[in-house]
Amino acid sequence: MRVLIAGAGGGIGSACQQLIHDEGHRTFDVDRPGWDIARPGGAEKAVQDATEALGGLDGIVHAVGMSGRQLGDGPVSSLTDEGWSEILRVNLESAMRLMRAGIPALRDSGGGSFVTVGSMLGQSADRDFLTAAYAASKAGLLGLTRTAALEAAAWDVRVNVIAAGLIETPMSARAAGDEHIQQRLTELHPLGGRMISAHTVAEAALWLLSRASGATTGAALPVDAGWGLR
Numbered sequence: 001m002r003v004l005i006a007g008a009g010g011g012i013g014s015a016c017q018q019l020i021h022d023e024g025h026r027t028f029d030v031d032r033p034g035w036d037i038a039r040p041g042g043a044e045k046a047v048q049d050a051t052e053a054l055g056g057l058d059g060i061v062h063a064v065g066m067s068g069r070q071l072g073d074g075p076v077s078s079l080t081d082e083g084w085s086e087i088l089r090v091n092l093e094s095a096m097r098l099m100r101a102g103i104p105a106l107r108d109s110g111g112g113s114f115v116t117v118g119s120m121l122g123q124s125a126d127r128d129f130l131t132a133a134y135a136a137s138k139a140g141l142l143g144l145t146r147t148a149a150l151e152a153a154a155w156d157v158r159v160n161v162i163a164a165g166l167i168e169t170p171m172s173a174r175a176a177g178d179e180h181i182q183q184r185l186t187e188l189h190p191l192g193g194r195m196i197s198a199h200t201v202a203e204a205a206l207w208l209l210s211r212a213s214g215a216t217t218g219a220a221l222p223v224d225a226g227w228g229l230r
Contacts, residue, residue: 001020001025001026001058001059001209001210002025002026002028002050002054002055002056002057002058002059002109003020003025003026003027003028003057003058003059003060003061003209004027004028004030004046004047004050004054004057004059004060004061004102005017005020005027005028005029005030005060005061005063006030006031006035006037006043006046006060006061006062006063006064006094006098007030007031007061007062007063007064007065007117008027008029008030008031008063009029009031009032010031010063010064010065010169010170010171011167011168011169011170011171011198012063012117012164012167012169012198012201012202013029013031013061013063013064014198015197015198015199015201015202016061016063016201016202016205016206017029018202019199019202019203019205019206020061020202020205020206020209023206026054028049028050028053028054030046030049030050035049037064037094037097037098038064038089038090038093038094038097040097042097043094043097043098043100043101043102044101046098046101047060047098047101047102047105050105051105056105056108056109057102057105057106057109057112058106058109058112058113058209059106059112059113059114059115059209060098060102060105060106060112060113060114060115061115061116061117061205061209062094062095062098062099062114062115062116062117063117063205064090064091064094064095064098065090065091065117065137065171066086066087066090066091066171067131067134067171067174068083068086068087068131068133068134069083069131069174071083071086071087073087073131073132073133073134074130074131074132075130075132076132079132079133083133084132084133086133087133087134087136087137088133088136088137088140090137091134091137091138091141092136092137092140092141092144095116095141095144096144099114099144099148099159102114103148103151103152103155103157103159106152106155106157107152107155107156107157110156111155111156111157112156112157112158113157113158113159113160113208113209113210113213114148114152114157114158114159114160115160115161115162115205115208115209116141116145116159116160116161116162117161117162117164117201117205118138118141118142118145118161118162118163118164118220119134119135119138119163119164120163120164120165120222120224120227120228121134121135121138122135122137122138122139122140122141122142122163123139123142123163123220123228124227124228124230126188128178128180128181128184141161142161142220145159145160145161145218145220146218149217149218150218152217153217158208158213158214158216158217159217159218160208160213160216160217160218160219160220160221161219161220161221162201162204162205162208162220162221162223163220163221163222163223163224163228164196164201164223164224165188165189165195165196165222165223165224165225165226165227166185166188166189166195166196166225166227167195167196167197167198167201168195168196168197168198169198172195175195176195187230188225188227188230189224189225189226189227190225190226190229190230191225191226192225194225196223196224196225200223201223204221204223208221
């Protein structure tokens with residue numbers, strides 16, 4: 001496969017790059033500052049560069065995301081304008097821009113798979129994770145994925161999202177270092193009672209990219225250790 005990975009410098013993106021490469025596939029890895037897909041023109045440049053370098057695209061992974069707590073993301077009653085706008089821009093608008101540029105490229109290559117990395121916070125609220133902008137961005141990703149999947153199905157292009165639980169990445173350092181949250185892990189993640197490795201998410205992404213998932217589109221695949229069972 002020839003796979004564009006956006007957010008390749010992050011915890012989940014780098015795990016995807018490593019696994020996909022280890023499985024013998026070719027990747028084109030993009031991240032800031034060279035490619036900022038959340039800005040106008042950035043996604044188009046990333047797709048064009050990847051297509052030229054790889055000779056076409058069979059898959060795209062969108063692993064771009066950020067936490068906005070330092071910008072004022074939190075409960076709705078205290079949410080800042082900056083926290084809201086920046087999180088929606090980075091987490092959701094970047095996905096729309098990459099889909100808009102990337103799905104036609106997959107179509108032109110004869111079909112393929114587009115995988116986004118979401119969060120169970122887009123489907124399930126929790127009092128220890130009341131970040132309204134982040135949750136809204138991940139909920140928006142669900143609707144965006146379904147809409148894109150229906151459009152792209154006619155071109156043999158599949159679009160799916162991974163609904164992740166608490167993943168061991170630098171972005172989850174607050175949760176990893178919070179004794180209260182650690183004590184709740186058997187409740188939050190009833191399967192295993194621990195945080196999930198980025199490699200586990202990468203394995204799910206690889207399956208969604210592969211033809212093994214050839215009849216799966218518009219889905220939110222839970223990689224959440226049972227978070228959604230509560």
